[in-house]
Amino acid sequence: VLPGQVTPNGQLATLGVMGGGQLGRMFVQAAQAMGYFTAVLDPDPASPAGLVCHYHIQTPYEDEQGLAQLMQRCEAITTEFENVPAPALMTLAAHRPVAPGAQAVAIAQDRIAEKAHFAACAQAGGVGPAPYAVIETAAQLQAVPESLLPGILKTARLGYDGKGQARVASRAELAAAWAQMGQVPCVLEQRLALKDELSVIVARGADGQMVHFPPQRNIHRDGILAVTEVFDGHLPTALAQQAIAATQAIAEQLHYVGVLCVEYFVIDDGSPQGALVVNEMAPRPHNSGHYTLNACDVSQFELQVRAMAGLPLVAPRQHSPAVMLNLLGDLWFDADGRGRTLDWPAILALPGTHLHLYGKLSARPGRKMGHLNITGATAQQVRATAQQAAEILG
Ligand code: ADP
Ligand code: MG
The missing domain is CATH 3.30.1490.20 (ATP-grasp fold, A domain)
Structure with missing residues (x-):
């Protein structure tokens, strides 16, 4: 599906996405930047991606008419959350290219199947689960x-x-x-004693070509991603390389097409750097890859567009050290639970800050409202700016 192509029914080539959350929104924005029209299937009239796409189909995910409309509109279709019913993807795949495929999504949807897949990959010399x-x-x-x-x-x-x-x-x-x-x-x-957490994002094309981002170091709070850091020296090189190889093997053995993220734990095994354990995978762009929007020459969302459209995948180059701070709904409330106004001008006055808000009308504790990417000349500088931003956010 070439960008800007005019289809026989007189429309511009259109890419579709199942799901209208923030990942769908950033995918839609990347597709639009390349000249594609976009369609989103999500029942919520106020969904973040629905608000910014060309065609918002507001039906349940398994609605036959909704799926038929999506197929009619789109030259190729992807998903943005792993709980999209696999049967709906199979229906779509009978008529249109769908990436990632229903089978890979079905495995990622089910921790039992997912762990069995990881264990099988580990037998072939990869990294095993807990x-x-x-x-x-x-x-x-x-x-x-x-x-x-x-x-x-x-x-x-x-x-x-x-x-x-x-x-x-x-x-x-x-x-x-x-x-x-x-x-x-x-x-x-x-329950493992975690030394660290990291994730690796790869993109694989239908022809088997694969590219990857540098491994991200992730800090979770209460089970939710809070901070991602990516800069030279943030992870031991040997661990980073092992994680990349393991992720490539996981994608390869799924015959995966599209962007895939695999999360890892680093545990203490007595060695200075620790040992890797594979945690889970996400068959889509991932929260830990949001820094790529500002710190890399191609983002995880653009790679999703390229992979599903059958365009060349290029190895991403990170051109700036990066810290990403997730902006959870908790920040929108003070200690007594009253709504508060965030000081965006003060945040944006810090050099190298890039604000991404997802267009959600109401904040709730734990709800992902946006993220702040921080870039700069050195790791020290982005860390210092991240510290200042975190203080302003409170
Ligand atoms: P989710 O699908 O909610 O992301 P995860 O399995 O990734 O679920 O768990 C969320 C977080 O909880 C992990 O990133 C990690 O911080 C912690 N966690 C999960 N499993 C374990 C474990 N076996 N040992 C220690 N911490 C864990
Ligand atoms: Mg997780």
Whole structure:
């Protein structure tokens, strides 16, 4: 699908996305910059991507008419959140190129299938997941080895930003947490002492060509990404290289097309740099790659456009050290829960700050409202600016 191409029905080539959140919005903006028309399927009339696309189809994700409209409008289709029903993607894929494919999305949607995929990749010399057990039945709950406690119980499906998880220290707590979750399929993971967290974003084309961004160092608070840092020396080189190779293997073995992010833990194994453990993957651009909008010569969103449209993928070059600060809804409230006004002029007066707000009308604690990218000449400088910005944000 070439940019600016006029289709037989007299429209400009149109790229579609299932889901209208902030990731869809930034994808749409990247596609539009290259001259594509854009369509979003999302039931929410105020969805961040729906507000900025050319055609907003406001139906549920599995609505036949909605899917038919999306196919009719679009030359190629992608998704922006992993909980898009895989059957809807299969319907679309029968008529249009869909990237990533339904099968890869289905694996990423299900922690049980995802961990099995990671374990299979690890057998081929890759990086393995944390010790875990699958819990789908009362018998499996009983049989959980003691070594997994204290652990984290995670629902197999629909978890995000730390939701659908419970920390459990004993068998009694585990049983109570599973009951609380409605005894849905879960995995119990051993709780690891994390030295660090990182993620790697790759983009793979239908022809198998693959490019990657430098590994990102991520800091989470309450299970939600808070800060991403990417600059020389932020991670040991050997670990970074191992994470890139492992991510490439994971993408390769899924025959993945599009942008894929894989999250890793660094744990203490007695060595100075620590050891990698693979956590989870996201079959789409990722929050930890938002810095690429301002610090790289091609962003993760542009690579998604290129991959789905069958355009060349180029290796991204990071031209500035970067820190990304997530702007969660909590910032919109003071300690007493009253709404507060954020001092954007003071933030924007700091050199190298790039504000991205997602167009969400109402703030809620934990809701991702936007992010602040900080670029500068040196790692020291971006860190210092990030510190100043964090103080102003309060
Ligand atoms: P989500 O889908 O909500 O991102 P994750 O599995 O990535 O779920 O968990 C969110 C965060 O919780 C991780 O980034 C990490 O900080 C922490 N966490 C998750 N699993 C473990 C674990 N096994 N040991 C220690 N910390 C963990
Ligand atoms: Mg995660």
